[in-house]
Amino acid sequence: MKSTHKPTMKDLAREVGLSVSVVSRVLNGKAADYRISEQTQRLVREAATKHGFSVNQIARGLRLQKTKTIGLLIPDISNNFFSSIARTVENAARRRGYAIVLCDTEDDEQVEQEALSLLLDRSVDGLLVSPIGKASAHIQGACARNVPLVLVDRFFDDHDIPYVTTNNFQGAYDGTSHLINCGHRRIGFIQGLPDSKPNCERLRGYRQALRDHRIPVEDSWVQGARFEEADGYASAQRLLDSLAAPTALFASSSLGALGVMRACLERGLRIPDDVSLIGFDEYPYAPLLAPPLTTIAQPTREIAELASRMLIDWLETGEAPTDRVHVLDTELVLRNSVAQLTPPA
């Protein structure tokens, strides 16, 4: 092996004694359109195989203004929910010839903005984004530049950006209702990032369930500020410290639930005997926790597949999706972290 240099079409052209255009046409499957002779085709293809030629997507991207690349902008790839999303997205994208450029925003607006620039500078064809907070200028900027963008999980309802998300309201409503049906009246809500749509919707579902069952909603029952274990832990401590401590806790995220469990463990409080717990979001460890956790499962795979499909179809057809909004159903997974306080009716 002599060369350490990736062969270009020019190299092939020189070798077979033809022009670069012919090589390009053959290798792009346009031989028929140009009625290129069988012999020439064979010649070109053989040379390509022999040298292991593959097209330079950078050059092609510059020429075509299409890079076959999608930017994926998410808050925390180490969170099981988002890493599952990422896996499905990457897979779906690769099957259609797209590469995924990953950026982790750490739920920080500043980082989100920088990361977005990083992606735009690389001329990604489209974006899949789970934004930090409310509609922000930089996200809209991307849209204004006509970069196709689909929101995942978190979305804006005061804009016309397409999105795929979970029915967070219904999920939280179902979970809270379950707690109420089990006899709980004092139910704490451990929230995540307050500005994020999923959190708002979950909170709304929680409140609505209380209201529908004629239970007054106390503001002090809602605690927390971030989708993090430590935040769930601190929030749980605060709630359990209160005079009329809740008999049940609804955690708006899987990490939040984890923090709650740690707090309970530390206080010697048993779940569900002393405190009941439901966590939003399902994950492989939930059934093996102490106790097995009752959760609200999201259709992670469907979300990711649908969002990728919407975006890629958009990229290939040039037309924004007609069904702009997709809200997928959750499922209440009953396990063993909720106590029955009063006998069922």
Place this chain on the structure above:
Amino acid sequence: MKSTHKPTMKDLAREVGLSVSVVSRVLNGKAADYRISEQTQRLVREAATKHGFSVNQIARGLRLQKTKTIGLLIPDISNNFFSSIARTVENAARRRGYAIVLCDTEDDEQVEQEALSLLLDRSVDGLLVSPIGKASAHIQGACARNVPLVLVDRFFDDHDIPYVTTNNFQGAYDGTSHLINCGHRRIGFIQGLPDSKPNCERLRGYRQALRDHRIPVEDSWVQGARFEEADGYASAQRLLDSLAAPTALFASSSLGALGVMRACLERGLRIPDDVSLIGFDEYPYAPLLAPPLTTIAQPTREIAELASRMLIDWLETGEAPTDRVHVLDTELVLRNSVAQLTPPA
């Protein structure tokens, strides 16, 4: 706002009535080198800010043969270990101006090969890879093309590719020794992908620990073929079905341990009372499992930081790292999944 079009240097040049060269030089911080007048500089910079100019990395990449992009090729991004690696890598890379192109190989050689081509076609400057199996032609191909490459977690010892990994041998040795010290003699080993280095090393550590304690090693005690929950589950079933069933199980991966727990749960076997368990790899849920799992923790963050640093330094200096091999220490995290069979000496 009139234009939906990302401004180019040409646009700026036209606006300020100067040549593209000047614009390029100012915006690349080479004003001093070319003694460009203060006034011109200000003019250019103002125009740039006004139009929100940012450089087109595709064009620049073509010209410079550097894309400021790193390919990350890992077996399973939904696995907590790898998603933690990915997060740290992405972070470190972005701080130095690099974007990460993510590919998930699903522990499939075919996919790995395709994904690698995808990355190479996009002219990534370097690669961070956790390969499927033994040194394979396509990985070596990348090296032959002088694309800097650092292996993470999984590596080859019959090549001179730099790598960062865990001391898997020692970790497994420590874990197995702990089981032995607790009085266990019949210890099963639930392995992952047999060809992968981490798995080989862990198996070797397990065997060595047995040997050092004069416990004969039975081949039938080693079960499993993939780093997956279902595989751990099936392997555990097989081991627990055997006539002289093990009193303890060592799972070579976190997902394997999860499968073991499910198998035990299903059989009504209690951990640690009926079977003891240690799992390689630590994760946030381990302390809250039933029972809290004794694990071998890997320094995930350090691995990822070191590997990124090695690669990026290599890219920027043009010189391969002098310290080619890095093996970081594990830590045995004692919890509650191992029973003491005989009183300590």
Place this chain on the structure above:
DNA sequence: TTGTAGGCGTTATCAC
């Protein structure tokens, strides 16, 4: 059926 030339946006080189 094949070739030529221009350009995608940038930067390095050389000229003025």
Place this chain on the structure above:
DNA sequence: GTGATAACGCCTACAA
């Protein structure tokens, strides 16, 4: 101090 030009590798309208 500034500008023109060529080139990175590819694609395509136009020419032959």
